[in-house]
Amino acid sequence: MCGRAKLPTDYSEIKIKLRFDDRWPAPNLKQSWNIAPTDPMLTAVLDRESGTRRPVLMKWGLIPFWSKDGKMKHPTFNAKAERVTKLPTFKNAWEAGRRCLVVTDGFYEWRKGGKQPFAIACADGLTVMAGLCAPPKPALPVAV
Secondary structure (H helix, E strand, C coil): CCCEEEECCCHHHHHHHHCECCCCCCCCCCCEEEECCCCEEEEEEEECCCCEEEEEEEECCCCCCCCCCCCCCCCCCCCCCCCCCCCHHHHHHHHCCCEEEEEECEEEEECCCCCCEEEECCCCCCEEEEEECCCCCCCCCCCC
């Protein structure tokens, strides 16, 4: 399973390729060759009201709704397809339809016990992966 990703591509190119609607502001995206779990990653989320793709920065690693302290004992940044509908960590997000696209230029894999990473990517540009996301946090009330 991948433990690092990369996204050095400029956001303007990503916006065109993924057809992000102009109504959504560009996220404060930091280009990187070494994105680690828990770092912010660019995702594409379907906005149900407008029916358009919305660019959203999200923390890499699903924190289920039932986590009290926002941390998990085991890593939650990779989910195997055959277990996503069974494990409580991922099941709720799957059943609720909280899906997103995780936008990368590729990811890295290491040989078992090795220290040399190997980059894996699509030859023609972006490597977009399926993702699950937590429900949005309610907005804080505004003091008037």
